[in-house]
Amino acid sequence: MVAHLGRDCSTAAPRVGVPRRPLHPLPAVTTDGPVEPRTAALVSLTRAVSLDRGVFRELPKDRVERRLTEISEGSWASEATTRAIRETQAALIAATTAAATAAIVTTTVS
Numbered sequence: 780m781v782a783h784l785g786r787d788c789s790t791a792a793p794r795v796g797v798p799r800r801p802l803h804p805l806p807a808v809t810t811d812g813p814v815e816p817r818t819a820a821l822v823s824l825t826r827a828v829s830l831d832r833g834v835f836r837e838l839p840k841d842r843v844e845r846r847l848t849e850i851s852e853g854s855w856a857s858e859a860t861t862r863a864i865r866e867t868q869a870a871l872i873a874a875t876t877a878a879a880t881a882a883i884v885t886t887t888v889s
Contacts, residue, residue, distance in 0.1 A: 805835070807819075807822060807846075807850060808822065808835055808838060808842075808843060808846045808847065808850075809838065809842075809846075811846075813853075814850055818850075819850050819851075819853065822847060822850045822851070823847075823850065823851045823861075825847075826847045826851055827861045827864050828864060831843060831844075831847055
């Protein structure tokens, strides 16, 4: 699936009266200039979760890194995406730690 992300993504829920069109982030990475906000959001998310090398593996690594940096710095979604991922990871770590501590306390006290 990841290998196809660069070419086969489309909007999940099209709006009424708006034709569904595929989202192709690959041209955004291979060309210079501005990109659509939803493409920038997808590219930023791909970078934030470290899937960029899998998605864009057929492209030169240095070119991908440089272009993703450009897109991410210009994307409002980049910061929000990164923050949301970090908050989710922190919550997951806190929940795991609490569960492990509870298990240890229960086993020790019993």
